[in-house]
Amino acid sequence: METGKIKKRGWATHQQRWFGKWHLYLGIIAGAVLSLVGLTGSILVFGDEIDRALNKELFHALEQQKRYSIEEIAAIVPQKYPDKKIDYVYLPQQGNPNITYVCYNFANEEQFFINPYTAELAGKRLYHSSFIGFVTELHTNLLISGWGQYVVGLATLCLLILTVSGLRLWVPQQYKKWKQWKSVLTINFKSGFKRQNYDWHNVLGIYSAPVVVVLSLTGFAMSFGPVFIAFLFMLTGKSPQSVQEVFNLKSEWVAGAQKLSPVTAAAVAKNKFPEAVLRGVAYPVDKDGAYRFDMSSAGVSKEGNRIMVGVDQYSGKVLLNSETDFSNIANSYLTWIVPLHLGSFGGMPTRILALLGGLIPLALFITGFIVWWPRFKKQKGKNRAVPPRPSKDETLLQAIKALAPGPYFAFYFKRGIKYGAFLLVGVFLSGLLYGLLSGILLQPAVFSVLYTGISLIINFMIASVVFIAAYLLPLLFRSSYKPALKYFSLSFSLLLLFAPFVAAIALLSKHLF
Structure with a gap:
């Protein structure tokens, strides 16, 4: 079959083969973890305020005439309390005359609270035993020391793929008439439960996408911080x-x-x-x-x-x-990564957006499960029946798989350029919209493109290893030869599309940040 005919394959079939399956399986596998991580993340958006409200006796000191500076406290405390091992002294809130200083012992996560006017010990606790400490551990590593943070990091990557694939599933189904667009941008409260649930899943996913994209990108970058920082240094020749x-x-x-x-x-x-x-x-x-x-x-x-x-x-x-x-681009990681993830870069408006964004994975997991479960039971029953004849689209898909390596690579390379353009525009607009209410638009948008680009560089390195292995070990990878080539082709096209933008951001970082 000619390649020209293959290119006419409809988007609906393509979605079933690619984005539909990714969206379904990742949602099932990672949905529960993402719900937990998102819920705890929403709490942490206002974590400092919650911690101070729950432990007012530790954080609050009556204002007096002279307040010690943080460096004076750092000098006094080791002399006054020689039996306390202290690694770090921190001011929790700037501009609050009643706030105490916090001293940390990183080895056992013990915290000491020091009165800023008398240098007396106001109290102590083990951070991980506090409510916010427990929520933080749950959010960052699922209470699993060591490799737990990487599980969370991969889950946030899944959230990004789920968001992008969900949008790609949704967009091509719409047509030019406003009435049809309106039906997918609103909820029909007059319809039955199943339809309303489906509408909620779509509407929540669409309107929350800008925030969720940035939260997932920054979460992934924080979980794999050393890798991202190393790449940021490499971008400037170090x-x-x-x-x-x-x-x-x-x-x-x-x-x-x-x-x-x-x-x-x-x-x-x-x-x-x-x-x-x-x-x-x-x-x-x-x-x-x-x-x-x-x-x-x-x-x-x-x-x-x-x-x-x-x-x-x-x-x-x-x-x-x-x-x-x-470098400017590496230094910006220190300044922006946590504020972008918690929404604090833009003040209260973006903090509220980040809080709501953290609740979205749970809402989509519940509504998505309600959509999927009846279909799964129905499909299970169909599996016992006689398989239907292959459809015309299925024949086209088989024809793609039968292409020679060169045309096969070219076919998916062109597809990758289309996917990359959609992704590039999507993440840039996500950053813009995330910062819109605060008036800070450019930096969130640029960081979204930058972090996506670094992720795609890492992805291409993995794809290259898989591709080489598929050729060097034909006996082990014989059945996976075409998928490996497809993965490499898509990864290569995405890399080529994003690389110039990543390089431009690195060169212009002095003016951007």
């Missing part, structure tokens, strides 16, 4: 190993050297960025370690720009300045 070198700060120790106090070391960091606010102090881990100061300055994001400064604990030499040692 090796992945340079990431470790940047964070593995070492002070130059000499015998008899006196350790600088947190106040003196903090003065070095504040001298570098006089307009920034000091939010956290990390103590040197040992005699070779260094101070790390976390600061924030005004920026496009309502959360501000995050700055990291590393200081030699003996000489006061600046060992790390994230504004200069990180």
Whole structure:
């Protein structure tokens, strides 16, 4: 059969073969996990406020005449409480005179709350035993230490595929008449339960797509943070190993050297960025370690720009300045990734959107299951009957599989370009719409394209390995030869489409962020 005829295959059949199956099986497999992760994520959008409301006695101190600065607290606490091991001191909320300082012991997740006016211990707790600590662990790793975060990361990737495939299933079924568009953009409350449920599934998926796309992308990027940061460094010509070198700060120790106090070391960091606010102090881990100061300055994001400064604990030499040692595109990861995921980059409007976006996977899982279950039972009964004759579309699909490697590759390469164009426009518009209410449009849109592009680079590397294996191990992969070629072809086309945009973002990052 000629390729020209194959190209006329209708979208409906294509959806059943590709996006329909991906949407169905991923929804069944990952739906429950995504519902849990989304629900806990919605709680964490206002997690700080909830934590402070539930533990007012820990976070609240009566305002007095003189409030200690965070570096003064960092100097006083180890002397006043030598039996407490403290790794980090943090200011939970900027601009609140009643807020206490929080000291962390990372080894056992113990927190100490320090009165900012008296430096007295206001209370302590194990973070993972608190409500917000439990929700955070559930959201980030499903209470499974180690590899649990990667399960969550893959689940968020599934959420992205579910959203994109759901839109692709929905769009081609619509026609030019407004009446038909209106029927899929609204809910007919006069119809029966099944129809209303189907309408809810479509409408919720369509209107929530911009937010869910960004949440899933940033969630995936956070779960596989080291990989994404390494790629961001590579985009500016640095090796992945340079990431470790940047964070593995070492002070130059000499015998008899006196350790600088947190106040003196903090003065070095504040001298570098006089307009920034000091939010956290990390103590040197040992005699070779260094101070790390976390600061924030005004920026496009309502959360501000995050700055990291590393200081030699003996000489006061600046060992790390994230504004200069990180490229603009890598430094933007520090500033934007968490605010985009929690919606805090745009203030209350985007936080509410992020909260609602977290509830969507549960709603779609329930409505989708109600749609699927009757069909599954009906299909189960059909399996006992005599199989029907192959349809015309099925014959076309078989003809595609019978193509020689060259035409087969070309066929799916062209399909991949179409899919990539749809994906590129979709993720860019998602970012724009996510930030629309806050007036911050460009950065969410650019990050959406960037994170999608990096994900597709990683995907192409995996596809290349599968493709090579399919050729080098023909006995093991004989039956998977064509699927491997199709996967490689689609991945290659997506990479070629997104690569110029990723490169442009890297080059223009100074102006974009």
